[in-house]
Amino acid sequence: MRQQNKYNQKVLISQEQIQESVHAMGERIAADYGDDPLTIIGCLKGSFIFMADLVRAIPRPLHIDFIEVSSYGNELSSSGNVRIVKDFKHPVQDSHVLIVEDIVDTGLTFDFLFEHIRLKKPTSLEIAALLVRSTVDLKKRPVKYHGFTIGEEYVVGYGLDAAGLYRNLNHVAVFEQ
Numbered sequence: 336m337r338q339q340n341k342y343n344q345k346v347l348i349s350q351e352q353i354q355e356s357v358h359a360m361g362e363r364i365a366a367d368y369g370d371d372p373l374t375i376i377g378c379l380k381g382s383f384i385f386m387a388d389l390v391r392a393i394p395r396p397l398h399i400d401f402i403e404v405s406s407y408g409n410e411l412s413s414s415g416n417v418r419i420v421k422d423f424k425h426p427v428q429d430s431h432v433l434i435v436e437d438i439v440d441t442g443l444t445f446d447f448l449f450e451h452i453r454l455k456k457p458t459s460l461e462i463a464a465l466l467v468r469s470t471v472d473l474k475k476r477p478v479k480y481h482g483f484t485i486g487e488e489y490v491v492g493y494g495l496d497a498a499g500l501y502r503n504l505n506h507v508a509v510f511e512q
């Protein structure tokens with residue numbers, strides 16, 4: 336049976352599915368990095384809830400910072416360029432860095448963040464994303480940790496918005512046609 340939320344949106348990924356995936360991702364990250372210095376940089380605004388859950392699922396000391404970029408404005412289509420609204424501050428030269436994104440859609444944000452942070456010479460640089468579109472070429476854009484692969488549908492919830500709304504849903508939903 337189709338699960339709906341109170342906004343008549345279809346629940347695509349439930350709270351339980353998300354929590355299970357985020358927990359497994361956190362354990363994997365902890366195992367992969369061992370005791371090496373690790374800085375996690377969340378990409379605002381869409382990653383804020385995923386980031387908050389993910390860092391608590393990684394049972395080890397971490398540095399946490401945020402970068403805010405903008406590419407969508409209030410529209411539902413990409414403007415094709417990415418700009419920094421707020422840069423991260425933590426020095427990363429002697430640290431592994433893990434970027435946390437809500438969704439890798441076109442991959443433009445991925446490319447921009449990768450290049451921007453790579454120039455600061457971290458020990459290593461990887462990306463964790465809750466969602467990756469099936470259209471993303473993972474050979475070209477290797478998203479090391481990702482929770483769910485989705486199609487072309489526009490999704491909201493768990494940090495992701497439509498015109499600024501629905502970020503506070505505890506699941507990922509799609510609008511009914």
Ligand code: IMP
Pocket residue numbers: 381406407413436437438439440441442443444445488489490491495496497
């Ligand atoms: P990019 O196209 O991979 O650069 O993704 C840019 C940003 O667009 C993501 O970080 C999201 O914040 C936003 N975005 C892309 N697809 C969706 C969606 O389906 N819902 C909400 N935001 C989205």
